[in-house]
Amino acid sequence: MTPDVTIPTAVDKATVAQVLRDISLLLQLQGESGFRVRAYDMAADRVAGLPQELGPLVAEGRLESLPGIGPALAEKISELVTTGRLGYLEELRAQFPPGLLELTQLPDVGPKKVARLWRELQVSGIEELERACREGRVRQLSGFGAKSEAKMLEGIAVYRRARGERKLLGEVLPVATALLERVKSAPGVVRASLGGSVRRQAETVADVDIIASAPEAGPVLDALANAPGVAAVLGKGDSKCSVRLEAGDLQVDLRVLPDEDFATALHHFTGSKAHHIRLRNLGHERGLKISEWGVHRDDGTKVRVTEESDLYALLDMQYVPPELREDTGEFEAAREGRLPEDLLTLEDVQGAVHAHSTWSDGRNSLEEMARAAQALGLKYLTVTEHSEAAIYAGGLKVDDLKRQWEEIDRVNADVPGVRLLKGIEVDILESGALDYADSVLEQLEVVIGSIHVRHGMDEDQMTRRLLAALDNPCLQILGHPTGRLINSREPYPVRMDEVLARAAERGVAVEVNGKPARLDIKAEYVRQAVKRGVRLVVSCDAHQKEDLRNLAFAVATARRGWARKGDVLNTLPADRFVTALRERR
């Protein structure tokens, strides 16, 4: 036993952030108002946005170096991370029934209302609120009426259907884009754009924001309210309109303003909240008041801001692309001119990595995949079927592989302009060995190694397994390195810092998988990988030809991790891509 050594716990930063948010809500239930509450919320955002876990910061006593975290919060976070518990949270929780926090998840129900429902009607959970509404007891409270009851019942129904989950960007973006096109074609619209977390390309989103400029807002708001697929109009005023779509209970908010305010409004409603607050404060230091209604000097005169880039120029900093607006270092970099100017774009990508066909568990033939890639303007596509061990996915035996090469040669001869590269997504076995012999792997142009089974190993075992795979000289690309499925499967436990360090050392590329439910590795790890000089590939993990468009989500994730064109191997032409993969260290 070594009691004087700080023992790291399994408390990750997402858990810490959630605890801080719970404390914020509990303080509001207590009637604590305003700034103390916000300090906890800001700290939660700060912790959640950290590029690494909290363990080292706690051990080195550096928590207070984070903006928004002072002595009181640092002490609470330390207690939570080192002991796995937080006495202050337990004291607060003991004062309220456990169901109250969940009540605040309902739309238009916040801590003030929850506190009154509890004190005056003894409502302590969703079931009891539903009963109180049905029995007409809520309307008897002052400030509540029949409409409030109906809205709460509707809110409860929506909440139960959605289970409080955020939606995948990949599911929402097509719907959002279609609505944006409808808004753009409404009468008088000058400019229109998506905003919010959809524009920042966050991996999951809660709703869709659209910002438009037009001389008259009314007809534009009507265009959304009357759009096909709208289940309910949640609210509609002079400048904004909120609707809920039938598909996925998705909420869409539209704001319409005069064109002279478009840039500042777009910036405001793109967020993130943390980025925007920081920007306003920087403006304040220069005597500029920044709001969605423009930029004003202290004497009340308005500064002309036509594009978002004007706003950053006013503050003597580089333009910050939406994907980087999280207040995780972009301000410091932009003020010092250190933001990457050559952030990866979809146009930079020459070939799609990671595709399956009917040879294993894909739905389209090799020729169909090749023609779809050609139609998207791609120059090559890596054909990487599953290997023998992946029986569930129709993994290929070595003989199958050789027959497949003949078909690849034929398709390459028939389909001009695009080249299928001969590859494999070989299983990384429990020991870290690869599922094919080196003599087979050496004949392939692209070797991705991925874990598909035995996700239940512990952190030590899983880390050793991945490090062993990286040491294999035949491995060129580490596929979906953490194995997560957003909203349905946690990543397996693994020490990513060690894995990324080894990948950098060995020259193995790491996949940024663009399948919307994977996005693996995630943006925070991309940023660490870039810092360490790890080479990346952006992939589509395609199982049908439509999935080639997943590349856009891999690019989004790479951008959110500050990856530049030069960090990503499949920005190279096919020959140089294959050569680069072989250059192991």
Next chain:
DNA sequence: GCCGTTTTCGGCCCGACTGTTTTCAGTCG
């Protein structure tokens, strides 16, 4: 609860919309 080229106290982003009011509180972003 945090923060400091208005620095150890007194600020802290702020407007739109709804439902319930009859001038405003609560919620949201």
